[in-house]
Structure formats: C-alpha cells, structure tokens
Amino acid sequence: MDTHTEGGGQKGGLGGRLSRYALVALLTWVFVAPLLWMLSTSLKTNFDATRQPLSWIPQPFTARAYSVLLTTESETPVLRWFLNSIFSATANMLLVVATSVLAAYALARLEFPGKKVLFGLIVSTLFIPPFLFLIPNFLIVSGLGWLDSLWAVIVPGAGGAFGVFFMRQFFLSLPRELEEAAFLDGANQWQIFFRVILPLARPGIATLTVLTFLGHYNDFVWPVYVLFSPERFTLPPGLAILQGAYTTDYPVIMAGGVIASIPAIVLFIFAQRHIIEGVSRSGLKG
Amino acid sequence: MENRTIRYAGRLTPYLFLAPYLVLFGVFILLPALYGLWISLHDWDFLLPNRPWVGAQNYTELFTPGSRDFTDFWQSMGATGLFTLFSVPFLVTVPLFVALLLNQKFPGRAFFRAVYFAPYVLGVAVVGVLWRFLLDPQIGLVNDYLGKAIPWIIDVPWVWVSLVGMTVWWTLGFNAIIYLAGLQDIPRELYEAAEVDGATRWQRFLHVTLPGLSPVLLFVLTVTILQSANMFGQSYIVTRGAPANETRTAIMFIAETGLRSFRMGSASAMSYVLGLALLGISALNFRFLRQKEM
Amino acid sequence: MALDGCDRSSTRSGAQGNVITLSFWNGFTGGDGTYIRKLVDDFNKATPHIQVRMNAYMWIDLFQKLAGAVISGQAPDVAVMHVDDIPTNAARSLITPIDEVARALGLEASAYTSRVVWEGGVYRGKRYGIPLDMHPLGMFYNKAVLRKAGLNPDKPPRTGDEYMAVLEELKGKGIQGHWVTPFLFTGRFQFETLLWQFGGELFDPEGTRATFDSEAGVRALTWMVDLVKKGYSPANVSQDADYIALQNGRNAFNWNGIWQINGLKDVPGLEWGAAPVPRIGTQDAVWGNSHQFVLPRQHSVDPARQEAARTFIQWMSQRSLEWLKSAKIPVLKSVAESAEFKSMEAESQFARQSEYIRFPPAVAGIADAMLMVEKAVSQGVLGRASPEEALKAAAAQATQVVQHNRKKYGA
DSSP states (O other), X not given: OXXXXXXXSOOOOHHHHHHHHHHHHHHHHHHHHXXXXXXXXXXXXXXXXXXXXXXXXXSSOOOHHHHHHHHOTTTOOHHHHHHXXXXXXXXXXXXXXXXXHHHHHHHHHBOOTTHHHHHHHHHHGGXXXXXXXXXXXXXXXXXXXXXXXXXXHHSGGGGOSHHHHHHHHHHHTSOSHHHHHHHHTTOOHHHIIIIIIHHHTHHHHHHHHHHHHHHHXXXXXXXXXXXXXXXXXXHHHHHHHHHHHTTTOHHHHHHHHHHHHHHHHHHHHHHHIIIIIHHHHTTTTO | OGGGSXXXXXXXXXXXXXXXXXXXXXXXXXXXXXXXXXXXXXXXXXXXXXXXXXXXXXXXXXXXXXXXXXXXXXXXXXXXXXXXXXXXXXXXHHHHHHHHHHTSOOTTHHHHHHHHXXXXXXXXXXXXXXXXXXXXXXTOHHHHHHTSXXXXXXXXXXXXXXXXXXXXXXXXXXXXXHHHHHHTTSOHHHHHHHHHTTOXXXXXXXXXXXXXXXXXXXXXXXXXXXXXXXXXXXIIIIITTOSTTTXXXXXXXXXXXXXXXXXXXXXXXXXHHHHHHHHHHHHHHHHHHHHHHO | OOOOOOOOOOOOOSOOSSOEEEEEEEOOOHHHHHHHHHHHHHHHHHOTTEEEEEEEOOHHHHHHHHHHHHHTTOOOSEEEEEGGGHHHHHHTTSEEOOHHHHHHTTOOGGGBSOHHHHHTTEETTEEOOEEEEEOOEEEEEEHHHHHHTTOOTTOOOOBHHHHHHHHHHHHHXXXXXXXXXXXXXXXXXXXXXXXXXXXXXXXXTTSSSBOTTSHHHHHHHHHHHHHHHTTSSOSSOOTTHHHHHHHHTSOSEEEEEGGGHHHHHTSTTOOEEEEOXXXXXXXOOEEOOEEEEEEEOOSSOOHHHHHHHHHHHHHHHHTHHHHHTTTOBOSBHHHHTSXXXXXXXXXXXXXXXXXXXXXXXXXXXXXXXXXXXXXXXXXXXXXXXXXXXXXXXXXXXHHHHHHHHHHHHXX
C-alpha cells in the first residue's frame, strides 16, 4: 500500500529514527496513562483509590464498582442506556449525513438565486452558541409531543450547520473534470450526484459519519433536559445519575467512564481506517 | 470560481437537494434562533404566566456597570476569551505536529493513531471527571508524581494550565485526523519537485506542506476557535468555576442564568452578544487567512 | 458498600383490576437510593392495590426534568425536594398546595422537633411540603489523630476557645486540624453556620435585602480565613479533600453533612466520632436542610390517584426510622425520642442540634442569591479579597438579585 509521507519517503538517520521513537513513546504515555489510571482505579476499593502513596496496582483487585453499576438493574438499566445511545446516535448520524450531503452539494456546485444569502445564513448559525437553541428547542420539541422520547434526541440536532459546512468544503475540493465529463456524456444532475460525486465523497462522508456519531454519543446537556424515564435514557444522562450519586466513590465513577468509553473506542478503531486510509485511496488527487 | 459553477441543472433541482436539510434547519435552528431573539426582549420564564416585555433592557443591562449581571457576565466573557487565547495556539499546532509524526511510515502507526484519538472519543463528561480526579491537589496522581501540592483545579494560574492541557489531551485527536486527511491530499509530486530543487525539510514544510494545508488550516482554526469559545464542560466539571468564578466561562454563566435562575430572557441576550462577538472574530479570521493565501 | 441484592419484585403483572401505579421522583441516587428503594419495595408489597415506581435523578437535573414533565402532562404523582427549593418551585407552579393532605394526615406543628422544618414547607400561607427528614451540618473527627496529639478522643471541643486550643495543639504535632474549602460543600455551609452563631442573618425576613455582610458575617468569614492564615488549614483545599483527609488521618475535624456517616462507616480501620458543631459564636446555630414530600402539578386531577398519593406519603412518613438509617435525623418528636433512634449513635449526635437548625428565608429564587454567598466565601477563603470587601460586594449583588426576584415572582 502506498501512503504518501511528509518527506516524500525521507527516512532520516538512525538517530533521527530513535529520537522519533522516543518522542512517540513519551507522547503515547501521556495519552495512555490517564486511561490506565481510570481502569486501575475502577478495580480498586474506594479506600484504596485515594490511599497514599498511590499505587497503580489495585490492592486488592475488586470488581465491586462494576457490580454496583450493573446490579442496580431495574432503575438504572445501563445496558438499555447503552443501546439507546447507539440507536439514537446512529439514527441522528444517518439523518445528518443524508440531508447535509444533499444540501452541501447544491451549495457547492449548483447555481440558483439566493445561494450566497442562504449559505451565509446557514454558516452564520454556526456562530450562535448552541445554548441559545436549548430553551426554544425544548419548547418546540414539547409542542411536537417528543419530550421523553428518543425523537427528541435524534432529530433536532440534525438541523446543525456543521455537516453542511463540512461537506461543502469537501465538495469544493473535488476536481470538476469528472462531473463535466459525465455531463458531456449526457448524465443529468441526479445521475452525476449519485454516480460520480457520492463515490468520490466517501472519505468526507466517512469522516462526517464518525464525527457526528461521536458528537451525538457524547452530548451531555440536551438529553439530560429532554429525557426523564430511565428506560429512555441515553448514556450521558444515565452516567450523570451514577456520577452524582457517588461523589467521592472514585472507583464507581471511573467504572462508569470505562463502560461508556468502550463502545466509542471500539467504533473508532474500526472506523479510523475508513477515515484516513479512505482519503488516500479515493483518488482525491485526481 | 463562481463562473465555473455548473449551470445545467433544472431550475428546481437545487431546491430539491436542499429541501430535506432546510426543513430541519428551519424548524430546529432558524425558528429557535428567532424565538431566542424574541425571548431576549422579555423577562422570560416559560413557566410563569407573566413574561413582561422589557425591550432591549436585557441587552443594555449587560453594558451598564453596576447592573446585576455586568460584572459576572464580563468576567465570564473574559474567562472565555482567556481560554480561547491560551488554548487555540496549542490546539492548532500540537495536533499538526502529531499529524506530521503520524504521517510517516512506521510500524504500529494505526495503533498510535487510535491512542491519540481515544480521549476525544470519551466525551467531556468522562474526560472531565477523570481529570478532576487526576489533578486533585490532595489525592490526585499528578501531584503524587510531582511530589508537590500544586492547586491545579483551585487557583490561578494553574487552573488555566489544567483546562488548556486537558483540552489539548482531549481534542488533539480530532484536529490531528483532519490534518492527516489534509496531508494525504497534498500531491506527492510537489514534494519531489521541491526535493529536486534542493529544499530542506523545513523549506518543504514551509513551501509545500503549509500552503497545501491552508484550506484545512482555515477549517481547523475556525472550528477550534468556535469550540474554545463555547467551552463549558471542562470548567463545569473540573474547576467548577474556581477560583471565585474566574474560570466560569460565558457558556457556563449563561447556562446558570437560563437553567438555574430561570432568567431565560437575560440568558438569550447574553447568547446573542457572545454569538456576535464570535461572528466578528471569525470574520476577521477568514479575511486574514484569505489575504495571506493570495 | 454492600451489594444490596434485595429482590425488587419484578412480577408486577397479575390482577390489573384496580391497581393504581404512582410515579415517585426524587434525587436519592447512590447510598440514599438503596434505602428509599427498600422502603418503596416494602410499600409495594404492603399495598397490592397501589404500586409505586420510583425514579431518582441528580437534584439539579430533577427540576429541569420536572418542568418538562409538568408541561407535557407527564408529571410524577409524588416527589421529594429540599425545603429551600419549595418556594421557587411553588412560584413556578411546578408543585401544588398540599394543605389538604397535611390536614387529612393530622399533621401539626407540635409533633415536630424543629419549628423551622414545619414552617419551611409553607410558601405564602400555603403548605407545599411535608417534612420527611432533616440533614444538618455536624462535626466529624478522627479519634486516632486526636489521640496521637495527646487529646481526649471522646471529648471533642464544644466552644470556640476549646476548639482553637485543640487546633493549636494539633498544629504543634504537625497536623492541620480543620481544612477549609472555598466551595459550597462545605465552605458555604460552615460560613452560614458561623454567621448565625454570631447573631447575623443571610437576608432580612421578607427577603428584600441581603444582610450577610453585617458585622456577624465579617466575623464569621474572618474566622474561616484565619484558620488558613494561622496554618490550621492548608490553602487551596479542593472540594471533598477535607473529608478525604479526615479519613487518611491528615485532618482532625471536618464540619460536614450528616450524609457522610455511612461513607465513614465503610472506611476500614477508621476510628471516628461525630458531635454537634462547636459554638464558635455567641449562640447555637447550625446549617441544615430538609427533604420534603411535594405534589407536582397534574394536567388533570384524579381523586383516586390523589388518595393513593396521600396513602403513600403517610406510609412513608410513618416508617421514617428505616429511612433515617441512610444518615438523616428525624423530624417527628415521637421518632426522635424512640429507643431505636437513640441507638443510632452518630445520628443522635447530629440530632442534638435539631432545635437550632437554620434555613434560608422561604422566598422564591433564593438559590440565585445564595450563589453570591458562595462567591464571597470563595473569594475570602482563597484570599482574593478581604472578608469585608468580599461580603460587601456579594451582598450588594445579592440584594439586586432578591429585588429582581420580587419583581419576577411577585412581592
């Protein structure tokens, strides 16, 4: 597999390579240590978690924190929250990708009256602090009868301008020659979009997909506001209950963090190849 | 660029492309934005029957020294400004550096990418709680390592170091990934040509990499400024505004005003003032970078 | 913490005929949740025709969710909230008057251990809350630390002079004996306690003006700041670090909420005691709060459900002893004087303060003004302003806040 490197294949001397490895190792430790500490603490007893001197190895090992989280089953169905989170993040992501790719294409490539004004309007909403939308949207969602349902966490967020902005920038970076050729071959706008543009846009879409999914999965303000039955919770409002409950019980709080992190990390490990490698394989460079 | 726009679409086609998004945009962005404007002109609590019209008072009070919110609001705007000022340079450059590192071929590269991106995946709710624990002056791992009692989450200037540091740790992966994608878009031939011309590594970075990245850079810069200016979770969870509200950011103060004190009119007015400030800064930012590009 | 594997009767089908299912919201997460759930389960077993379904949220989220539930007609039938949140929620029409229930249950002031806890549920002449418990501040101490410093671990100091003498003694042994935090938990609670002890008030009784910058207030905050200045407390103590240091033997005294009792019981090998907060000022007074039952507003009133809710509240308040095991003190004299409660050692120490527990005035929106108290404490304890300056600026702002609240919620 041919990957382009910054130096165009420059290898550097042995010394350079060693110092690069040292750098990577140091950086990696800075990134991994807090996560390991979270894991280690989650396996400690509450007393052990803050006992001086601090120790990386739990003494004794205990899964108490996890059983606290998982056995309070009927009122705090962690598994259910987890599934709700995955479901609503997926649904929101599909909605965002489908609508913003279409709209972004029109804004990037098509000519129509009012285009500049419309794009300016859409982009300017990026600058409004999202908090402003919270209360009006709460009332709108309430009017739609969506309070305490997953609709409330799936749909409103899809109005955000980020996806459109992001995909438009992406489309602008695509070469036009293929579209022009397809047009000369007699394809209409829809055919060009579906047969030429979409395949080219795969890496952009993949990136948007992952970012949207994660953004939604991690949103901790809105769901707390609009969901109130535990069986309809997503993870953030659920974890808020658990974290609020155990203010100084660090093992339980850390265990909650571990549980919430696993799906997101797994998703990323699978998706990252698509995002980055996808970019290099897609023939972007024409 | 405009003259190259494809003109051969049917007249309705653009609107059909736009329609699904515009419905969502209209109902959940445009309508609430206007609704918010309306709310900001009242002393508004949606649960009270009486929501008196106050005109521009919610705005003028923000600019009147001695009014209830004047000190707190501008202190919080200051906190947001400081955080943006401190964090953006790091959030833009450190990920670029990491992206350059990860863009080279070495074994286990995919693993390291995953490692650096992992914190972003966790979300601020988890990251905040984790760092609050790590940085606790008395029981935290960081001070344990340093053998000192640095008030990371309690006193200036440490609180700023903590907030910026944890934000870099948390979001580095996001920007790095965008940079990585951008780096791989730079035609290899450009590097080869530069090498033939005898350009040094640094010159190649300056004359090939940076110009090649400029659209990505603009994107990253804009998004990062916006995110920093909307910072909320880190202060809310880690420092809780300490010391004495000095790290209470604008969004955090607005949220307190709107959701805890139920003064939604004032909170909306503050949101608009913050939004206008952001729009202004971003416009400057665009203009500045565009000029440089030419 | 034990894994409370109590079986929650999951088979709730069966006779669907006349079963009324009530929903019950509160902020009892974690430790408290275990106890309240047990009670709710017992209630469900005892009354087959009324089944209660409980949801616990963080307190701060509870009010946001309650607003959504009330406006969408999905309000819970019964809820619990803190006494100082009642006026605001009553003014915002999220809860309804409960006088009738109190009358039906035959509740009256003379049955209660504290005047303020009974009156605290009243807003503008109408009762909105029925007291379940009180949870005051108290003094925890580490017996091993006191012994190590050559002090009697069974005779904690009672007065300001005694307290300072002990702190000095501890300091000589290298122990900082009273850690002061600049946060709500529990720096602000300590300030309020001291303010009242020195004869001051937070606000005037009608809630039109902040008065915590009085001489009493300055003395209270100065006392706290001096603990840091004189080295009895480290500077920059983070939230809960005082309590954790008590467990680790690095701190001797911690004025903390009664809710910490069960946490301390779980620390292996820790020898600790509890006592009333010493009288530093000129009179006895201590910060406290109270959980009270409230009835959220419904779109349509169903007498059968109301009746069921009344039954539930009555049943629960009669079994408060079970609930007090979650570390609370009783509100009913009959319970406070019972042998069962007296056998609860630490809780009984806290209950000695019942008569002089204090709350902020019952006016709507008071929590916003209390934020200013927090600000002053924080600035003072961190040494960013002198106690006088910090209190003066905060009180001026708090006065603006209560004035605005009067306009907003009506005077």
